[in-house]
Amino acid sequence: MDALSQTRAAAARYAGAREERARIQRRREQTGQHIVDEADQVSARAERLVQRGTVSVATVERLSEQGAERLLERIIGASADFQPANFLARGARAVTSVGRVTQGSNGRAIPIGTGFLVAPSLLLTNNHVLPDAASAEAAEVEFGAEMSIDDEPPVWTRFRLDPAARFVTDAGLDYTLVRVAPAADGRTAGELYGWNRLIATQGKIITGEPVNLVGHPNGRLKEITIRRNELTTQLDRFLHYTADTEPGSSGSPVFNDQWEVVALHHSGVPGDNGSWLANEGIRVSSILAALPADVLAELGCAPQVTESVTPVRHSGVPARPSAFGGTRHLVFLHGRGQAGRDPMTMRREWIAGLNKGLTLAGLPPADPADAWFPFYGDTLGDPRESPAPSAPTTRVVYEQLIAEAAMLSGRPADGRREGLLTGLQGALSWLASATNLDHLLIAAVFRDVAAYLDDATVRQAVLSAVERTLPASGQIVLVSHSLGTVVAMDLLTRLPATLEVPLLVTLGSPLGLDAVHRRLLTGGPIRPERAGQWLNVWCPSDPVSIGCPLDDDWKGQVDERAVDNPLQRSHDVAEYLAHPHVARALMRALS
Structure with missing residues (x-):
């Protein structure tokens, strides 16, 4: 489909979305909020901004004081109004990956579009x-075609394209993905200019938020559009937004304010009088959903699972029978906040982290199919529910957990400090400040730990769900994370005699808290006899493992290792698994 046909299709989609635009305007008038969207989109967006540290803890607390109503929209609005100091630096990094696509004509390189x-x-x-392999074979991409920081003339680098090695295209979605041949010295374009990872996760942008475009309009040197631009409508596969674009901008990345790619720009929407009403881009999630598995693997993305109208309750994923000789088994036990997720996708994410650690340790990678992945996420409810539990007894446990964690992180016993809130909110604020993670995320983790420890029905449902996806016999290396470490301790008291556990690994564990270990099925800090070696790995900035090291309570029962995870991902299981010490310990036990 040529550019004119794409423009006509975009105009038809824009006309068909007239009622959606009217509905958005009515909602804005009703709420007084410019940034509006469906409740699940708003919730996912706010949670993503909070978890990534885009909105500061102090800002969230200030907005919370204004009341719970429309809190999430206020959080998102704050992210649009105030940018962190690294906004420009991150933008500069993202911009370098954008190139000018050219084709030769009479010895000249003629610009035909943008790519990244x-x-x-x-x-x-x-x-x-680039509609076909032949056009890509005749094309090049120029990186660095931009003025320097001192307005000096650009010096750009041309790379040939190699469609014979990789060429995937779709005329309906108007995208082409093509291999870039390495430079003469063997280095890839990404080594020199970086690249932007595509993310399918919901929550990257909602209606009313700003967008930023980078491209080569009319073949000029690289330009960026960051003023008076915003997302106006979300369709199933396309986004509409306001922005100044020109021919040659086709193929430009459309970024949110965190410089994550949300769409691939491809067309303007023409009006009746020769004006342009809007712009249209193809959603990143739509492109990823259309790509084959081997391409997704190269992009570092797990294959996408189409959501059904009714929620799907997932069961765990067994390993293939021949894994590790069929007698030794790798079992992953996840933490909280996984309701509705696909266990196969989660298993790939855990293995991806482990494979990074194995590579650093000089060991061969593991296959996702070699790991058992019990799943209990759907027994704990929706992770977007209120962080605080409603049941009175669970609320007591929840407050004890947070108070103890805050005390262990250095909060004064009386909970008072100039400029800091007292009580539960003060404890959460202290933990957030100590770990640089948002207090909403911290509260949600401890809520689910409290629910498991306090409610016998929840505990039984979780343990039963895990037991449904375990090998019948042999040796299991049990790797657990977060709430999963608490579940693992209880599970070890119930395993059949046919299963041995030569190694238990706990990552980011709350087992150092008195309020946790005294409520275990063992009745205290007592390692179950079924566990052979026990390795506990913790990060000092992880609020969930704030009671570590464990040896104060679990005296002489555990080997421990402190690691340094990235600050904003201190509780991330993939970061824990990526440490070579962890990877080596697992492979030793499995081989």
Whole structure:
């Protein structure tokens, strides 16, 4: 489909979305909020901004004081009004991956569009820019075609395209993904100019938020559009937004304010009088959903699972029978906040982290199919529910957990300090400040730990769900994370005699809290006899493992290792598994 046909299709979609735009305007008038969307979109967006640290803890607390009503929209609005100091630096990094696509004509390089790197050697652009392998074979991409910081003339680098090695295109979605040949010295374009990872996760942007475009309009040197731009409508596969664009911008990345790619720009929407009403881009999630599994693997993305109208209750995933000789088994036990997720996708994410650690340790990678992945996420409810539990006894446990964690992180016993809130909110604020994670995320983790420890029905449901996906016999290396470490301790008291546990690994565990270990099925800090070696790995900035090291309570029963995870991902299981010490310990036990 050529550019004119794409423009006509975009105009038809824009006309068809007239009622949606009217509905958005009515909601804005009713709420007094400019940034509006469906409740699940708003919740996912606010949670993503909070978890990534885009909105500061102090800002969230200030907005919370204004009341619970429309709190999430206020959080998102704050992210649009105030940018962190690294906004420009992150934008500069994202911009370098954008190149000018050219084709030769009479010895000249004629610009035909824009493209950007989404992997070290993969360029994403439009189908109407590179419709087939022959056009890609005759094309090049120029990186660095921009004025320097001192307005000096640009010096750019040209790379040939290699469609014979990789070429995937879709005229309907108007995208082309093509291999970029390495430079003469063997280095990839991504090594020199970086790349932007594509993310399918919900919550990257909602209606009313700003968008930023980077491209080569009319073949000029690289330009950026960051003023008076916003997302106006979300369709199933496309986004509409306001922005100044021109021919040649086709294939430009559309970024949110965190410089994550949300769409691939491909067309303007023409009006009746020759004006332009809006712009249209293809949603990143739509492109990823259309790509084959091997391409997704190169992009570092798990294959996407289409959501059904009714929620799907997932069961665990067994390993293939031949894994590790069929007698030794790797079992992953996840933490909280996984309701509705696909266990196969989660298993791939855990293995991806482990494979990074194995690579650093000089060991061969593992296959996702070699790991058992019990799943209990759907027994704990929706992770977007209120962080605080409603049941009175569970609320008591929840407050004890947070108070103890805050005390162990250095909060004064009387809970008072100038400028700091007292009580539960003060304890959460202290933990957030001590760990640089948002207090909403911290509260949600401890809520689910409290629910498991206090409610016998929840505990039984979780343990039963895990037991349904375990090998019948042999040796299991049990790797657990967060709430999963608490579940693992209880599970070890119930395993059949046919299963041995030569190694238990706990990652980011709350087992150092008195309020946790005294409520275990063992009745205290007592390692179950079924566990052979026990390795506990913790990060000092992880609020869930704030009671570590464990040896104060679990005296002489555990080997421990402190690690340094990235500050904003201190509780991330993939970061824990990526440490070579952890990877080596697992492989030793399995081999």
